[in-house]
Amino acid sequence: MDVIAVYKCLCDPMRLRLLNLLREGPLCVCHLQEILNEPQVKTSKHLGYMRRLKLIEARRENNWTIYALPDRPHPLLEENLKCLQDCRNEMQLFRKDQRKRAALLKRLAKSDGCCPRAVINLAPKSPTR
Amino acid sequence: MDVIAVYKCLCDPMRLRLLNLLREGPLCVCHLQEILNEPQVKTSKHLGYMRRLKLIEARRENNWTIYALPDRPHPLLEENLKCLQDCRNEMQLFRKDQRKRAALLKRLAKSDGCCPRAVINLAPKSPTR
DNA sequence: TCGGAATATTCCTAATGGGGAATATAATGA
DNA sequence: TCATTATATTCCCCATTAGGAATATTCCGA
Numbered sequence: 415m416d417v418i419a420v421y422k423c424l425c426d427p428m429r430l431r432l433l434n435l436l437r438e439g440p441l442c443v444c445h446l447q448e449i450l451n452e453p454q455v456k457t458s459k460h461l462g463y464m465r466r467l468k469l470i471e472a473r474r475e476n477n478w479t480i481y482a483l484p485d486r487p488h489p490l491l492e493e494n495l496k497c498l499q500d501c502r503n504e505m506q507l508f509r510k511d512q513r514k515r516a517a518l519l520k521r522l523a524k525s526d527g528c529c530p531r532a533v534i535n536l537a538p539k540s541p542t543r
Numbered sequence: 544m545d546v547i548a549v550y551k552c553l554c555d556p557m558r559l560r561l562l563n564l565l566r567e568g569p570l571c572v573c574h575l576q577e578i579l580n581e582p583q584v585k586t587s588k589h590l591g592y593m594r595r596l597k598l599i600e601a602r603r604e605n606n607w608t609i610y611a612l613p614d615r616p617h618p619l620l621e622e623n624l625k626c627l628q629d630c631r632n633e634m635q636l637f638r639k640d641q642r643k644r645a646a647l648l649k650r651l652a653k654s655d656g657c658c659p660r661a662v663i664n665l666a667p668k669s670p671t672r
Numbered sequence: 673t674c675g676g677a678a679t680a681t682t683c684c685t686a687a688t689g690g691g692g693a694a695t696a697t698a699a700t701g702a
Numbered sequence: 703t704c705a706t707t708a709t710a711t712t713c714c715c716c717a718t719t720a721g722g723a724a725t726a727t728t729c730c731g732a
Contacts, residue, residue: 417559417627417630417634418554418555418556418559421550421553421554422554424550424553424554425547425550425551425553425554426547426689426690427547428690430546430547442708442709443708443709443710444707444708444709453691453692454708454709454710455691455692455693455709455710455711456690456691456692457709458708458709458710458711459689459690459691459710459711460690461709462710462711463689474698474699474709476699476700476708477698477699477700477707477708477709478699478707478708478709479708479709479710489630490623490626490630493622493623493626494619494622494623497619497622498546501546501618501619505546555719555720557720571678571679572678572679572680573677573678573679582721582722583678583679583680584679584680584681584721584722584723585720585721585722586679587678587679587680587681588680588681588719588720588721589720590679591680591681592719603679603728603729605678605728605729605730606677606678606679606728606729606730607677607678607679607729608678608679608680
């Protein structure tokens with residue numbers, strides 16, 4: 415039952431926020447951390463947790479680790495992320511995070527971000543989806 | 544975030560099996576226990592857990608406790624139960640449980656079950672849905 | 673009133689998870 | 703080589719949970 419792994423990931427608020435962001439495109443840890451305004455350990459641990467359960471992927475890009483949903487995410491995960499997107503009326507936090515993400519990307523487009531190289535590499539992926 | 548409660552319920556295999564059965568109609572504890580072939584404590588505890596989180600309801604019918612999904616279940620729960628229903632190819636266990644349930648109801652229809660009164664009361668609800 | 677069936681609760685133990693502080697590791701640039 | 707940045711890991715504590723054994727509770731019928 416792989417399904418259990420999906421639900422285990424989904425049953426923590428912080429992980430939901432992370433997934434909600436990754437759904438819109440890959441991000442490095444420091445950006446996730448900044449957007450969520452949560453300590454580094456916490457961010458890294460939750461990402462590691464989901465990574466171990468194979469729900470998200472990580473790749474090293476120079477000094478940064480970029481996390482992303484896999485090309486073909488677990489269907490159950492996808493379905494639920496879509497759901498959460500829909501009920502984001504209740505999910506003020508989600509919307510707020512998304513706005514912060516948009517602002518961050520905009521800021522980085524002017525290339526004064528903390529890891530421009532990562533951003534450039536991800537540029538084709540992040541705006542759409 | 545009520546959503547977390549839903550996912551907490553969903554991240555245990557036994558609870559998934561219980562929900563999968565309740566989705567088809569109400570059942571008393573002893574029937575659930577029999578179908579799942581799990582010890583009484585375990586069954587009762589998981590049901591209690593979900594009940595406390597308001598995902599399922601219970602009503603006392605003489606000596607039995609009948610558990611059921613609420614009239615208007617949490618939308619996220621419903622969505623996921625539907626999902627699980629769909630991917631039940633992987634979920635051999637679910638199908639097996641459903642067959643056992645059908646057999647049980649058939650047997651009870653001949654009124655030699657352990658709690659006929661409960662069954663009678665629930666008859667209008669269980670066949671459909 | 674008593675015994676038995678159905679269910680819930682309590683007590684215990686082991687495992688897991690969350691969070692923080694501190695430390696380790698990896699990669700960069702000076 | 704060294705300092706710095708980004709990230710992961712380890713250690714520690716606390717809360718939650720799963721599961722079983724035993725016990726309590728509720729309700730029934732004799």
